Amino acid sequence: MNQSKDEIICEKCRVHLVSTKTKLMYQGVRFDAELLKCPKCGQAFVSEELAQGKFHEIEIALEDK
Numbered sequence: 001m002n003q004s005k006d007e008i009i010c011e012k013c014r015v016h017l018v019s020t021k022t023k024l025m026y027q028g029v030r031f032d033a034e035l036l037k038c039p040k041c042g043q044a045f046v047s048e049e050l051a052q053g054k055f056h057e058i059e060i061a062l063e064d065k
């Protein structure tokens, strides 16, 4: 196993995901996130790092609503 996050492939399309800087907004809060996206089907994959950071905050905000 020698998998970096740049080498994640879409299981559907078998193509490498590309890192895309995306502006996300949730309940008026804007932030930039680098998401890995499949260039073919557009499926976005959330990195572990992101899932434990910003997206965790989103989850909290969701529960709070």
Ligand SMILES: [Zn+2]
Binding pocket: 010, 011, 012, 013, 014, 038, 039, 040, 041, 042, 043
């Ligand atoms: Zn795909």
